[in-house]
Amino acid sequence: MLYLFDGVFMEFDAHAADRLIAACRDVARTLQDQRGGRESASTAALTEFRGMFADCFRENVASERAARSELVNMLEDVARQVQDAKNAAEVEQRRLDDLTEWALASGWARAGGGFGVDVGPRPSTAETDRPVVSVETARQGLRVWASGSPAGASSADPDTLDSAVSTFRIHDDSDRASADKVSAAVSDFEEKCSWVHSDLHAVRGGLRRFLEDNHQDASRLSDIASTFRAAGGSGDVGQITVSNGVLVLATAPMTLSDSALLGYLSTASEADVKALSTIPGWQQTLRGMDPSKIGAWWAGMNPPAGTATAVAGFSRVQELLLTAAPAVFGALDGMPALARVRANQLNVPSLLRAAENDLESARKLSEFGQSHHDPNRTKMLENEVAYLNLVKAGDVQLYLYDRDRSRIVEMIGTPGSDTRHVITYVPGTFTGMDIFYTGGVQQVSSYLRSEVPGTVAFVYKDGRFPGEENTAGGPNLARIGEANDEKLARTSGQQLASFEAGMRTDPYLKGAEQTGIGHSWGLANLTSSEVAGARYDKVISLAGAGMLPDWKPQPTTQYSNLYYYDLLIHGQGVINPVTKKGVVWEGNNPIHRDEFEQHYYRGPHDDQLRAINTVEEGNILMENHNLIASDSEDNDKALRYMKKLVNQ
Known part of the structure; x- marks a missing residue:
């Protein structure tokens, strides 16, 4: 810190200036020294790189080269300007020193202490012009990784691309550290050398932009290399070709429109499809599309009638897509039912590995004693493995399966030109995954499929059901109140309505008669889907169980209620003393609604029912509740009437 005459501050720290000069020159030298290595890596990468993305890379290499030169010139200019400012500060410092020395001598002489001393003329009081340190923003061209139509193909050797990426990233790490030193030195200079008029925002901004662009180049080139490698390139194979569309998906998936994405997928090559399995972005785009658009797109790839294909009913591209992303297509609304079933069958090996690993872990826990081991979970996992093996063999058809989110829809029957009836069957409270594995909730649907020609049934569970135990898939009685939860029913109804919209895009199913069957809480789910459209x-x-308060019967829908006297019916007769309404769905139950045609049946042990105040009587009521959803001989009358209703 220096002083002006009469005690006015002149703020200029020579050490801060020297640090900025050194930092700028170091970075400029580093950027120059890297040119050869970067050029060599880029040239090697371009040797076997062909197509639109090679052209983009070539243009970006040229843009990077120009930007590098601009930054080198800018940094050298800053160093020169700061050196000039330092020189000016030194001139000003000497002037101030001379002026201060003259002032002191003059004062001493006037006081009589310097008689006969010649103090000389007064030095100049004119301040040295304060220098300006400022640079314009370095010109840096836009780096583009996808331009024009994604039609056509590109080819490359992923090993040479990865080699270039490695070089780029080494340089980027070094440049980032150097840029941080420059930024710190700029801040220090601006703080400690305020005597200078400085505007160095362009230095920080230029370096930041350069580093961001280089980082993007390395990331995009790495994505492209990974895509070529996934498609089968590298090693002895070397150069491989994939469509430009798959490279757009790898580098900028959000830039493809829905129609462009579907168009690309419908013409994907085998190499493209291999690469697709490693690229996540396009899957989210597909899930967001309207189911009818998905259905029309898939139908457009169907093989011509009578065409022999490797897998009956699927064209080569369709089978390639299902194989590449079975979990995606097996859960995608708008996909035809048989395509989803095929996708989930292809996904079984992955599902089995997960289930078998969980089973192995559960069995190991059993070695540590009962406190660590849940035998119910072990049994459920054993049942899951057996069930998935049935799916693998084609004996069970899965329309949807997500074991981690408790989602499963099993299709019973085969959609075809003879399909006349479609049933959506929703089971009730406590329904977990395990009861699907053991066949407990498929009984009514299987019966109707066998007894009513032209029937396809979907046994539906999309998410955790009321009272479902989280890990073992059995009942959790502490959560029975969820079966009376309006919010849960409304959300679940929206999900079921979405399922119905997607399922009915299937050309074999959309013209069929649609019947919804709901057992217990499943009826709340069904009627809530009516509220959702x-x-x-x-x-x-x-x-x-009941309906939402805003549920309204549809004038074109036939409603029926089949029941035994059971635990739920018993509960529907109980009145809340506060609200004066029923405790179950506030009395808005099918048994109390005239819109439902009522059909009551006597259970096999109803003669033993009296005041309903014993455990044995409670068990009979629970058995009756489950009986209506079974294929037991004791339920024969109800089953035959269901058959009649579906056939009407």
């Missing part, structure tokens, strides 16, 4: 020709309640 789903429509059914028939709704059959099997001891149904």
Whole structure:
């Protein structure tokens, strides 16, 4: 810190200036020294790189080269300007020193202490012009990784691309550290050398932009290399070709429109499809599309009638896509039912590995004693493995399966030109995954499929059900209140309505009669889907729980309620003393609604029922509740009437 005459501050720290000069010169020298290595790596990468993305890379190499030169010139200019400012500060310092010395001598002489001393003329009081340190923003061209139409193909050797990426990233790490030193030195200079008029925002901004662009180049080139490698390139194979569309998906998936994405997927090559399995972005785009658009796109790839294909009913591209992303297509609304079933069958090896690993872990826990081991979970996992092996063999058809989110929809029957009836069957409270594995909730649907020609049934569970135990898939009685939860029913109804919309895009299913059957809470799920916009020709309640308060019967829908006297029906007769309404769905139950045609049946042990105040009587009521959803001989009358209703 220096002083002006009469005690006015002149702020200029020579050490801060020297640090900025050194930092700028070091970075400029580093950027120059890197040119040869970067050029060599880029040239090697371009040797076998062909197509639109090679052209983009070539242009970006040229843009990077020009930007590097601009930055070198800018940094050298800053160093020169700061050196000039330092020189000016030194001139000003000497002037101030001379002026101070003259002032002191003059004062001493006037006081009589310097008689006969010649103090000389007064030095100049004119301040040295304060220098300006400022640079314009370095010109840096836009780096582009996708331009024009994604039609056509590109080819490359991924090993040479990865080699270039490695070089780029080494340089980037070095440049980032150097840029941080320059930025710190700029801040220090601006703080400690305020005597200078400085504007060095362009230095920080230029370096930041350069580093960001180089980082993007390395990331995009790495994505492209990974895509070529996934498609089968590298090693002895060397150069491989993939479509430009797959490279767009790898580098900038959000830039493809829905129609462009679907168009690309419908013409994907085998190499493209291999690469697709490693690229996540396009899958999210597909999930966001309207199911009818997905259905029309898939139908456009169907093989011509009578064409022999490797897998019956699927063209080569369709089978390639299902194989590449079975978990995606097996859960994608708008996909035809048989395509989803095929996708989930292809996904079984992955699902089995996960289930078998969980089973192995559960069995190991059993070695540590009962406190660590849940035998119910072990049994459920054993059942899951057996069930998935049935799917693998084609004996069970999965329309949807997500074991981690408790989502499963099993299709019973085969959609075809003879399909006349479609049933959506929703089971009730406590339904977990394990009861699907053991066949407990498929009984009514299997019966109707066998007894009513032209029937396809979907046994539906999309998410955790009320009272479902989280890990073992059995009942959790502490959560029974969820079966009376309006918010859960409303959300679940929206999900079921979405399922119905997607399922009915299938050309074999959309023209068929639609029947919804709900057991217990499943009826709340079904009627809530009506609130969300789903429509059914028939709704059959099997001891149904209730409806949302804003549910309204549809004028074109036939409603029926089949039941025994059971635990739920007993509860529907209980009144809340505070609200004066029923405790179950506030009395808005199918048994109390005239819109439902009522069909009551006597259970096999009803003669033993009296005041309903013993455990044995409670067990009979629970058995009756489950009986209506079974294929037991004791339920024969109800089953035959369900058959009649579906056939009407």
